Amino acid sequence: MRLLRSAFAVLQKDLRLELRSRVGINSLILFVFTSLFIAFFGISQQPVGPRVEAALLWIVVLFAAAIGMGRTFVAEEEQQTSLLLKLNASPLAIYLGKLTFNFILLAVVNLLATGVFIVLLNKTVADPVTLLGVVLAGSLALAGSTTLLSALIVHAGGVGLLPVLMFPLLLPLMGALVNATRISLSIPPMGVPTGVLGENLTTIVAFAGVTITASVLLFDQVWQD
Template sequence: MKSSLWLGIKLVFVKEFTLGLRFKAAWWAMLMFALTTLACVSMALQGAPLEPNLAAALLWIILFFASMAGADRSFADEDMAGTLPTLKLYGAAQMVLWGKLLYTGFLLLCLTVFIAPLFLLLTGAEVVLGGIFLGTLLLGTLGISAAGTLIAALTCGAQVKSGLFSILMLPVILPVFLPAIFLTAGALGGGSAPVSYLIGMALYDGVLLMGASVLFDYLWYED
């Protein structure tokens, strides 16, 4: 049973990755938003260093809204193409959920790995606490991936997907978003960075993952 579950997750991930390589719409949307925002920030600063608290908030705003351009497409493309019923017929709920969540997480992690160093370079911010900084980026990316995949499933079939996705996404991800900004500011030298905040982010990410796993069964088989 476990081997079949992992095989199903792998197949869904490979399917998503193959489609992503073929069409690249979500990849380019996320990348262009992040690069455009970074270019605007760089030109506005004109070489002046950015204060740590402001830099932390700006970094997470860029990552959050850039991820919105890709995370909401987890189920939208299949819904528009009319292939979602076929996926429901052949794919078990947990396989589809974790396969898509793994792909979304991989996509957002690649975006973060590309954007974060570039952001630090352009804003002149210096990382003081490397472990806290990396841990915050990792947990923040995981939280956005979990919330984004679940809400993409919830809004699948809605006439105004992007607007509804944004409205539902922000309050769900806020408990990750706010401590992530606080911890990032501390990691950049803007104050303290308590490990308890990092633990709180990890616990909330766990709640999001468990909640997504439980709710997705009802969403997947509701028809």
């Protein structure tokens, strides 16, 4: 209980800071919007397949995550609040709080990105519920895999290192996200997702599970001094 309460306190602190300045969320939203606009402008003269469109969407989201998530712990270091954080909460509580904050941030950004994607490409979504599930599960998997990595780079020359560390690890996730998005855009729902869609959804959720479990086990080692 105490763990959850202090994790919630960390989340509350981050949310309050973010709502006060809104610099993180605004720059991320603008980044996603402008880069999707540029990407789809680039391919607007000639129709491309749904797979390419879905891949472009997730590439933009991946880059947005690489930019947005890198600040998670670097910001604490810059504001010189990390020592205070260490004194007041256990590593696990800090990790859970930060993970939840990153998940909320990414979910908001990804939902907006998907909306922009649907409007710009005049999509009719065949299976909105599954698409929502894919975007939320994708946000969780992205947050799960980047939160620990963003703690690794605090003392390692800063935010620029995060893409190098995270992109190779995210390749299996990328394939599953692109496939699941493509299917939920074009094929109407048929009860419980099975077949290729089910496999890809399982991959996304399993990826989130594995990375979050590994992060919980490793965060202690990374965060202590």
